[in-house]
Amino acid sequence: MKLAPSFYFVLILVLVSRLASAETIQIDFTSDDSYSVEVAKINVGDTIEWLPKNEGHNVEFLAGPNMNSLPEKSELNAFYSVTFSLPGIYLYHCTPHGNMGMLGLIVVENDFHNLEDIKEIELSRIAKSVLQRLIRIAQLKS
């Protein structure tokens, strides 16, 4: 099957407009050992930047749509930036405070296909209840 040249033109327009609209979301480390945005809903191509506004925190991914290729763990007190290219749910925590519930959830393209994998990640009791709250928020947020 041969596609009309106009098909490719429209396809390119769609791709370019999506790239042009890629967003950057900023999340601070806060003084009450939490992330300023606990649930971020983004699109493929969007970037999240974590800003070390408070000392003693980092970002360590625990799960994502591709468990074999999670973003690397960030240094304590360091600026960190990740651009997301796969739809699905990502769970991360702060290495020193994860057990106390310093967690964050990112949902790319409103895609919950790996929700069961996220729920199976081993967490402390407190972190588990925080995760349940974050999942509820993610499902309500459109």
Ligand SMILES: [Cu+2]
């Ligand atoms: Cu922390």
